[in-house]
Amino acid sequence: MDVFIGRQPILTVDKQLFGYELLHRTGNLNSFDGFDGNQATAEVISHSYLTFGLDKLSDQKKCFINFTKDLILDETPKLFSPESIIIELLEDIEITEEIIKKCESFKADGYKIAIDDFTDFGNYENILHVIDIIKVDFLGTSKEKRIEIMDRYRHLPIQFLAEKVETLEEFEEAKGLGFELFQGYFFSKPSILSTKDLKPMPQLYIQILSEINQPSPDIQAVATLAEKDVALSYKLLRLINSLGLRVKVSNVKQAIVLLGLAEVKKWILILMVTKDTEQSSEILHLSLTRAKLAELVAKKINVNPHQASLVGMFSLLDTILQRPMEEVLDELPIDDVIKQTLMNSQQTEYHQILSIIKAVEQNDWQELSSHLNTLTITSDALQNSYIEALKWADSIIQVTVKG
Numbered sequence: 373m374d375v376f377i378g379r380q381p382i383l384t385v386d387k388q389l390f391g392y393e394l395l396h397r398t399g400n401l402n403s404f405d406g407f408d409g410n411q412a413t414a415e416v417i418s419h420s421y422l423t424f425g426l427d428k429l430s431d432q433k434k435c436f437i438n439f440t441k442d443l444i445l446d447e448t449p450k451l452f453s454p455e456s457i458i459i460e461l462l463e464d465i466e467i468t469e470e471i472i473k474k475c476e477s478f479k480a481d482g483y484k485i486a487i488d489d490f491t492d493f494g495n496y497e498n499i500l501h502v503i504d505i506i507k508v509d510f511l512g513t514s515k516e517k518r519i520e521i522m523d524r525y526r527h528l529p530i531q532f533l534a535e536k537v538e539t540l541e542e543f544e545e546a547k548g549l550g551f552e553l554f555q556g557y558f559f560s561k562p563s564i565l566s567t568k569d570l571k572p573m574p575q576l577y578i579q580i581l582s583e584i585n586q587p588s589p590d591i592q593a594v595a596t597l598a599e600k601d602v603a604l605s606y607k608l609l610r611l612i613n614s615l616g617l618r619v620k621v622s623n624v625k626q627a628i629v630l631l632g633l634a635e636v637k638k639w640i641l642i643l644m645v646t647k648d649t650e651q652s653s654e655i656l657h658l659s660l661t662r663a664k665l666a667e668l669v670a671k672k673i674n675v676n677p678h679q680a681s682l683v684g685m686f687s688l689l690d691t692i693l694q695r696p697m698e699e700v701l702d703e704l705p706i707d708d709v710i711k712q713t714l715m716n717s718q719q720t721e722y723h724q725i726l727s728i729i730k731a732v733e734q735n736d737w738q739e740l741s742s743h744l745n746t747l748t749i750t751s752d753a754l755q756n757s758y759i760e761a762l763k764w765a766d767s768i769i770q771v772t773v774k775g
Contacts, residue, residue: 378394378396379393381555382554382555383554384552384553385551385552385553385554390434390553391434391435392435392436393436393437393460394435394437396412414443414643434456434458434484437457438460438488439460439461441462441465444459444465444471445470445471445474446641449478450478451638451642454481457483458485458486459478459484459486460486460487460488461475461485461487463490467495472499475502485502485503486504486505486506486533487506487507488507489508490506490507491509491512491521500528503530505530505532505533505553506525506531506532506533507533508521508532508534508535508551510537510546512536515545518545518549522551532550532553533551533552534556536555537554537555576598576601576604577640577643580594580597581640581641583597585637594628595623599681602660602685602686602692604643605685605686606689606704607639608624608627608631608636608639609627610703610704611639612630618705620705621707622676622678622679622682622709622710623678624678655691655692656765657765658688658733659686659687660685660764661761661764661765662688663681663682663684664765665684665732665757666681666684666685666725666726667680667681668757668761669725669749669754669757670722670725672748672749672753672757673747673748675721679710679722682706683725683726684725686714697714701714701715709721709722724743728754731743
């Protein structure tokens, strides 16, 4: 599935790059379609962190991300490091004591906070002590209003950002008033970035959250559920990379242990808010069948079944994402043996399992015979395992995709 994100540069007075604002987009049309703010921000977060990779989007600069009242109260900004984002408070947020306390907590943790579309003096007076940047909309305010804002607050240790600057005259006016940061079509329209993404199966998330919320959650049970979802397994591994955890994992359970159940829960809640969660059932079915069959074969020939399952599940990532396998795997902290298998760069103990799976799919009995002659598994046992894998994949697809 194609996913999109808008990225508009924010420049300094000498037109050097200060950062980017990440904008919700549903296609190549350069505009926001106006649907629910929570959902829009959730998709920006999911796409920037788990699909594109925030490091690739940001060019080592901070990214402005809009947050709604609900997401502020849920402390969603803390999914990001203070070094990577600037928290942008949407203009329709009512500044309550609860909002102020949350922002004070963000500020104490090192986050910078911006106010979007600043016009209402009364709404913001009690929160200015934690604000780093005030954004003023040049399309939505009069020249008199802009002068009033600057005269009233220029003495504070706050940077002022002129947004929606569309002409040279507006740029010169903003500079003259004391604005230090600039954003708008005069400099650059938002660029629309797109890539392929795996879409998760949201019906599984309820089961995973239910298990995580148990008094004594069973990590193995959480991992077993996550392994049923190709997208979630892939995104958990992407998350390890995005968080800078310099480790390599060999199975989904290990990834969950490294991240912690609290972190997994946060990201599942983000993914649950995003839309368009339906994925081609055919490609999911094949990936899940490969994962289960690899696990069953591995058990019969005394090879690690968890690693084998990951090999089977991820063996179609290049097809799904329409990117070279080497490029996809470079973004995942997978054990070298699994990478070597998937890239076919070096013979491993999982190569034969993957070859058997492909031979079964293609009904290539000559290829199968050459493998079965060297393994402690009969053709009947293999066929039974394949039927079991198909039924298992069927049950997952029926519950999660077809509803």
